Amino acid sequence: MTASTTRRTTGLRSRTAAVGAIAVAGALLLTGCGDQTKKDNGSDSTSTSAAPLADKLPAAVRDKGVINVGSDIAYAPVEYKDESGKVVGIDLDIAAAMGKQLGVDFKFQNATFDTLIGGLAAKRYDIAMSAMTDTKDRQEGVDADTGKKVGAGVDFVDYFTAGVSLYTNKGDDQGIKTWDDLCGKTIAVQRNTFSHDLAKDQAKKCKDDKKKALKIEDFATNPEAETRMRSKGADVVSADYPVAAYSVKTSGGGDYFEIVGDQIEAGPYGIAVAKDNTALRDALQAAVQAIIDNGEYEKIIKKWGVEDGAVTEAKINGGS
Numbered sequence: 001m002t003a004s005t006t007r008r009t010t011g012l013r014s015r016t017a018a019v020g021a022i023a024v025a026g027a028l029l030l031t032g033c034g035d036q037t038k039k040d041n042g043s044d045s046t047s048t049s050a051a052p053l054a055d056k057l058p059a060a061v062r063d064k065g066v067i068n069v070g071s072d073i074a075y076a077p078v079e080y081k082d083e084s085g086k087v088v089g090i091d092l093d094i095a096a097a098m099g100k101q102l103g104v105d106f107k108f109q110n111a112t113f114d115t116l117i118g119g120l121a122a123k124r125y126d127i128a129m130s131a132m133t134d135t136k137d138r139q140e141g142v143d144a145d146t147g148k149k150v151g152a153g154v155d156f157v158d159y160f161t162a163g164v165s166l167y168t169n170k171g172d173d174q175g176i177k178t179w180d181d182l183c184g185k186t187i188a189v190q191r192n193t194f195s196h197d198l199a200k201d202q203a204k205k206c207k208d209d210k211k212k213a214l215k216i217e218d219f220a221t222n223p224e225a226e227t228r229m230r231s232k233g234a235d236v237v238s239a240d241y242p243v244a245a246y247s248v249k250t251s252g253g254g255d256y257f258e259i260v261g262d263q264i265e266a267g268p269y270g271i272a273v274a275k276d277n278t279a280l281r282d283a284l285q286a287a288v289q290a291i292i293d294n295g296e297y298e299k300i301i302k303k304w305g306v307e308d309g310a311v312t313e314a315k316i317n318g319g320s
Helices: 019-031 059-064 090-102 113-121 136-140 194-206 222-230 241-254 278-293 296-303
Strands: 013-015 066-071 105-110 154-169 186-190 215-219 236-240 257-274
Touching: 059 066, 066 090, 066 113, 090 105, 090 278, 090 296, 113 257, 136 154, 154 194, 154 222, 154 241, 154 278, 186 194, 186 222, 194 215, 194 236, 215 222, 222 236, 222 241, 236 241, 241 257, 257 278, 278 296
Parallel strands: 066 105, 186 215, 186 236
Antiparallel strands: 154 236, 154 257
């Protein structure tokens, strides 16, 4: 998921998505995904004494035993509430594995996506982990629309990659195969995400012909955007590919939506950390790299059927 300081790439390229790989996740999500949270939406408890990387944490975090995470918990399969109300998902599993390395719990706190970086700056959270794409704009605290400096920026620890997809009501693709096919259509998106920014960029391309203008409707959450499309108020929705693929597989038992065209490769997901918290940033990087190296990361990625987005190195600020 990507917000108003967005991932910008020059010469975005499309890549054909392995839909089948993520489609497998549909069954796994309902049958194989154990809860990775405590009742208060924190990750599994861990023991600092048994954690090999505990000494890398800032003393205050290590003593507290908890890393508070800001997250938009409505973005299945990355983070969401299952049928019992427990918070589960790719990010939850990765955080739990990192917690074992660091000897702390990751406690997820729900918030709307467009408030996460502000909440991090206000110290409501220690980190933000919410399918957030690492971009230069976010790193530098720049508003993508105006190009103006609006904050101190954040550092990222990259842990996954994802593209962006378009999807429509099933059986009603209206000839949409690429973003250029959106002229004259209405797109529903989650507010301040990269999909929102791509839509605004496309709208500029469509503006020369008023009869083929692209209308954008933005919502606080992706499920709201999907509901708008289901009610015929929008023609198409855009979201990060893992989210789009999950919705296509599970919504209405697979009868509601279909992906159209190829996904657009956008960039890495990163764990956001305040610029002045380099010790925590470096500890998180070490933890992500450790679970990559010991195989836990691979198990999680395979469990959710998202091998296409796996990384082999936990980079800091690898986004462009």
